Amino acid sequence: MIAVREIIEFLDSEVIQVFGNTEKVYVKHLKPAESVDKDTLDWINPARIGKQEIVENSKAKVILVDKDVKYSSNIQSQNKTLILVNNPKLCLVKIGHKFFVENLTPGIHQTATIHSLAKLGENVHVGANCSIGNCTIGNHVIIYPNVVINDKVKIGDHVTIKAGAVLGFDGFGYERDGSNNLIKFPQLGNLIIHDHVDIGSNTCIDRGSLSDTVIGFNTKINNLCHIAHNVVIGKNVVITAHVAISGSTIIGDNVWISPNVSLRGHQKIGQGATIGMGAVVTKDIPSGETWLGNPAIRFEE
Amino acid sequence: MIAVREIIEFLDSEVIQVFGNTEKVYVKHLKPAESVDKDTLDWINPARIGKQEIVENSKAKVILVDKDVKYSSNIQSQNKTLILVNNPKLCLVKIGHKFFVENLTPGIHQTATIHSLAKLGENVHVGANCSIGNCTIGNHVIIYPNVVINDKVKIGDHVTIKAGAVLGFDGFGYERDGSNNLIKFPQLGNLIIHDHVDIGSNTCIDRGSLSDTVIGFNTKINNLCHIAHNVVIGKNVVITAHVAISGSTIIGDNVWISPNVSLRGHQKIGQGATIGMGAVVTKDIPSGETWLGNPAIRFEE
Amino acid sequence: MIAVREIIEFLDSEVIQVFGNTEKVYVKHLKPAESVDKDTLDWINPARIGKQEIVENSKAKVILVDKDVKYSSNIQSQNKTLILVNNPKLCLVKIGHKFFVENLTPGIHQTATIHSLAKLGENVHVGANCSIGNCTIGNHVIIYPNVVINDKVKIGDHVTIKAGAVLGFDGFGYERDGSNNLIKFPQLGNLIIHDHVDIGSNTCIDRGSLSDTVIGFNTKINNLCHIAHNVVIGKNVVITAHVAISGSTIIGDNVWISPNVSLRGHQKIGQGATIGMGAVVTKDIPSGETWLGNPAIRFEE
Numbered sequence: 001m002i003a004v005r006e007i008i009e010f011l012d013s014e015v016i017q018v019f020g021n022t023e024k025v026y027v028k029h030l031k032p033a034e035s036v037d038k039d040t041l042d043w044i045n046p047a048r049i050g051k052q053e054i055v056e057n058s059k060a061k062v063i064l065v066d067k068d069v070k071y072s073s074n075i076q077s078q079n080k081t082l083i084l085v086n087n088p089k090l091c092l093v094k095i096g097h098k099f100f101v102e103n104l105t106p107g108i109h110q111t112a113t114i115h116s117l118a119k120l121g122e123n124v125h126v127g128a129n130c131s132i133g134n135c136t137i138g139n140h141v142i143i144y145p146n147v148v149i150n151d152k153v154k155i156g157d158h159v160t161i162k163a164g165a166v167l168g169f170d171g172f173g174y175e176r177d178g179s180n181n182l183i184k185f186p187q188l189g190n191l192i193i194h195d196h197v198d199i200g201s202n203t204c205i206d207r208g209s210l211s212d213t214v215i216g217f218n219t220k221i222n223n224l225c226h227i228a229h230n231v232v233i234g235k236n237v238v239i240t241a242h243v244a245i246s247g248s249t250i251i252g253d254n255v256w257i258s259p260n261v262s263l264r265g266h267q268k269i270g271q272g273a274t275i276g277m278g279a280v281v282t283k284d285i286p287s288g289e290t291w292l293g294n295p296a297i298r299f300e301e
Numbered sequence: 302m303i304a305v306r307e308i309i310e311f312l313d314s315e316v317i318q319v320f321g322n323t324e325k326v327y328v329k330h331l332k333p334a335e336s337v338d339k340d341t342l343d344w345i346n347p348a349r350i351g352k353q354e355i356v357e358n359s360k361a362k363v364i365l366v367d368k369d370v371k372y373s374s375n376i377q378s379q380n381k382t383l384i385l386v387n388n389p390k391l392c393l394v395k396i397g398h399k400f401f402v403e404n405l406t407p408g409i410h411q412t413a414t415i416h417s418l419a420k421l422g423e424n425v426h427v428g429a430n431c432s433i434g435n436c437t438i439g440n441h442v443i444i445y446p447n448v449v450i451n452d453k454v455k456i457g458d459h460v461t462i463k464a465g466a467v468l469g470f471d472g473f474g475y476e477r478d479g480s481n482n483l484i485k486f487p488q489l490g491n492l493i494i495h496d497h498v499d500i501g502s503n504t505c506i507d508r509g510s511l512s513d514t515v516i517g518f519n520t521k522i523n524n525l526c527h528i529a530h531n532v533v534i535g536k537n538v539v540i541t542a543h544v545a546i547s548g549s550t551i552i553g554d555n556v557w558i559s560p561n562v563s564l565r566g567h568q569k570i571g572q573g574a575t576i577g578m579g580a581v582v583t584k585d586i587p588s589g590e591t592w593l594g595n596p597a598i599r600f601e602e
Numbered sequence: 603m604i605a606v607r608e609i610i611e612f613l614d615s616e617v618i619q620v621f622g623n624t625e626k627v628y629v630k631h632l633k634p635a636e637s638v639d640k641d642t643l644d645w646i647n648p649a650r651i652g653k654q655e656i657v658e659n660s661k662a663k664v665i666l667v668d669k670d671v672k673y674s675s676n677i678q679s680q681n682k683t684l685i686l687v688n689n690p691k692l693c694l695v696k697i698g699h700k701f702f703v704e705n706l707t708p709g710i711h712q713t714a715t716i717h718s719l720a721k722l723g724e725n726v727h728v729g730a731n732c733s734i735g736n737c738t739i740g741n742h743v744i745i746y747p748n749v750v751i752n753d754k755v756k757i758g759d760h761v762t763i764k765a766g767a768v769l770g771f772d773g774f775g776y777e778r779d780g781s782n783n784l785i786k787f788p789q790l791g792n793l794i795i796h797d798h799v800d801i802g803s804n805t806c807i808d809r810g811s812l813s814d815t816v817i818g819f820n821t822k823i824n825n826l827c828h829i830a831h832n833v834v835i836g837k838n839v840v841i842t843a844h845v846a847i848s849g850s851t852i853i854g855d856n857v858w859i860s861p862n863v864s865l866r867g868h869q870k871i872g873q874g875a876t877i878g879m880g881a882v883v884t885k886d887i888p889s890g891e892t893w894l895g896n897p898a899i900r901f902e903e
Binding site for chain 3: 111113129131146148164166169170172174175177178180181182183184185186187188189202204206209210211224226228230242244246260262264278280282294295
Binding site: 029030031032034035087089090092093096097100101109111127128129144145146162163164198200201202218220222223224236238240241242259260277278292293294 | 412414430432447449465467470471473475476478479481482483484485486487488489490503505507510511512525527529531543545547561563565579581583595596
């Protein structure tokens with residue numbers, strides 16, 4: 001049970017006003033709309049229609065609301081506590097992390113294999129059956145079980161790597177020899193992952209061939225993505241599940257890539273572009289544009 | 302060598318009639334049509350054309366047939382044994398599991414890491430290098446090597462989880478904060494897997510955010526699929542390889558999803574729907590319909 | 603530092619002529635075009651325009667060139683060494699492997715689990731947390747960490763298997779029983795991988811059901827691919843990332859399959875065919891043709 005007083009103190013300047021009783025009022029959990037009960041800390045998404053009614057009908061005793069919701073006599077008589085904030089959803093996110101998410105303890109699982117020369121920062125968690133080469137890992141990094149990281153990979157601070165991800169191995173580059181046989185191009189570059197990057201489960205990111213593969217600050221990558229050699233990704237990029245990014249492609253800041261998108265190699269995706277689900281991108285995309293389809297073309301609203 | 306007598310006894314009431322000798326007749330293996338030899342237990346798919354001829358030309362001495370095949374004088378003179386059943390393919394499946402498939406021994410591999418509070422049922426097999434959190438696992442569950450299961454996951458009976466699958470970790474949900482930075486939405490829900498579900502290699506299924514992710518009874522999922530947070534899947538659903546199902550999508554019973562399909566979040570797929578290979582589904586699909594293409598549209602036969 | 607003399611000796615008959623000084627001249631590394639410095643062994647791709655100018659402007663002291671580049675007085679005065687060869691890119695590849703790539707030491711990591719009856723050839727490297735069943739593995743095979751190989755798989759010589767790959771487990775085959783429930787078809791076939799095959803990270807290749815799954819000589823497979831039961835792939839086939847090949851499909855020699863392609867089951871892809879990125883292939887493809895789109899159709903140039 002968490003005291004509502006404690007939550008209000010934690011939210012601090014986010015709180016505009018509190019209506020109703022806050023003494024000896026407690027919440028127990030967060031729940032989706034359809035499962036809200038008397039112990040739930042409820043919240044009303046500012047985008048919803050009929051917010052006043054939702055609050056009046058909620059089974060919860062404590063509700064995060066925005067300024068559109070009034071502390072009506074009906075609500076008052078129900079003895080509900082309203083916490084008025086600018087952004088209820090964002091406050092819920094913060095409360096969730098503070099009071100409800102269980103954090104992993106830093107430490108290296110005994111079954112993990114770590115290269116003797118690897119440099120690990122402070123507060124790093126390494127899960128079971130990980131294999132970590134001679135690489136550099138920053139502070140506050142969480143590595144879930146069964147992750148494999150090759151030598152020379154450089155990982156910043158506050159990076160999260162989910163289970164089964166494979167980072168920094170040779171890219172897929174072949175040349176034909178005189179007899180038309182495929183022989184592998186040497187893969188000598190590194191993989192550099194900046195701060196606050198999240199990497200999804202079973203995602204694979206290859207090292208560069210001669211230059212480096214780079215994942216920019218605060219970029220978030222979901223499960224089962226493939227990011228090939230020499231790809232350079234900017235900041236705050238969202239890469240959803242099952243995305244395949246071919247070699248040497250350059251992606252600007254704040255790009256959004258929907259599930260199951262394929263990007264040809266040596267493309268440039270301008271900053272702020274949006275790529276729709278299943279798009280097969282064979283051309284450069286200018287900044288700010290939205291592209292869809294197979295082959296992908298510009299979407300005109 | 303397996304005695305044909307033993308097979309007939311095992312099939313029991315499935316057998317309508319047996320033609321030819323069954324004493325001291327043995328089979329050794331199952332083979333594809335092109336490799337059938339004298340030691341094969343052959344079978345004739347009822348859907349094939351020219352079944353009588355196939356049986357007469359088969360090198361096998363023992364053949365599972367349906368009622369369209371006659372015990373002709375030619376077959377008689379070849380000294381073949383015909384086992385007449387309603388469904389030769391289904392009988393073959395049953396014989397395969399009974400006499401030819403090697404079952405894994407229950408037990409936990411010494412290199413697996415199991416949370417001390419995890420609850421495992423009877424006859425559970427856990428392969429090498431698995432990492433299993435504080436979760437609940439039913440009876441007769443097979444977990445192949447290098448599977449990772451998070452805390453709180455609930456797994457029913459007779460579930461099979463293939464190698465490298467990752468189950469029950471945080472979904473991919475982010476909010477923008479006041480400075481337009483991505484911050485993660487707390488992921489607090491569970492993953493519930495019902496009885497007789499099969500999960501493919503390197504498939505990832507995320508836990509719910511506030512509600513639960515649910516995989517229904519007897520649903521079968523192939524390799525390299527992504528199933529996001531809050532997805533609810535019904536019974537007897539077939540999800541083939543490389544399928545990406547985005548968050549909060551609801552899938553009815555008996556749906557068939559072909560390879561490399563993408564489903565947008567918050568969709569509803571009605572029961573018995575069929576989704577064709579590579580379809581990019583951006584809308585709800587009514588029950589029983591077939592949808593194809595990018596973007597997917599209804600297929601009119 | 604590597605002596606240019608040594609490189610020239612290694613290239614041997616590939617070298618047509620050497621211009622400039624080779625005594626006490628050294629190189630230190632390979633670099634991408636934009637990062638070439640005085641210690642780089644530079645090379646000029648024969649396909650580039652303005653090769654003479656590129657050589658004259660290169661910061662490198664030693665450059666691999668083809669016959670279009672002249673040993674001009676300008677280059678002479680810069681004191682550069684030109685190594686004239688037929689194929690500078692291929693020479694670079696060979697030099698890269700000889701002088702710059704660090705090879706893994708043969709041996710079995712102590713955390714790997716190997717079946718007591720598995721047959722491993724000479725110079726095999728098995729990484730951490732691998733699980734290898736009762737299978738046969740040739741000589742000079744590299745298996746990166748967290749790979750899972752089932753019993754009965756046969757692997758040739760000079761095969762490389764990247765991290766997290768899953769090889770030789772049951773395919774996804776189900777029959778309906780009398781009550782319309784899905785029951786699994788027995789999976790009894792093998793997986794056979796021929797010499798010089800490369801397999802990408804987190805790729806899954808299933809065993810055959812009654813026949814075998816076969817990967818032909820020198821075929822290269824990238825990350826996160828799915829290859830289903832009974833698929834037979836020829837020689838020198840290139841399968842890029844995120845490709846899904848359904849059951850019993852047959853692929854001829856020298857086929858090129860671009861990223862995120864889906865192939866329906868029981869197809870035939872003729873030799874030398876090219877399948878474009880994101881293609882959804884529902885028909886047989888004749889030899890030498892190029893197919894694109896969803897559904898894929900023949901591309902007429």
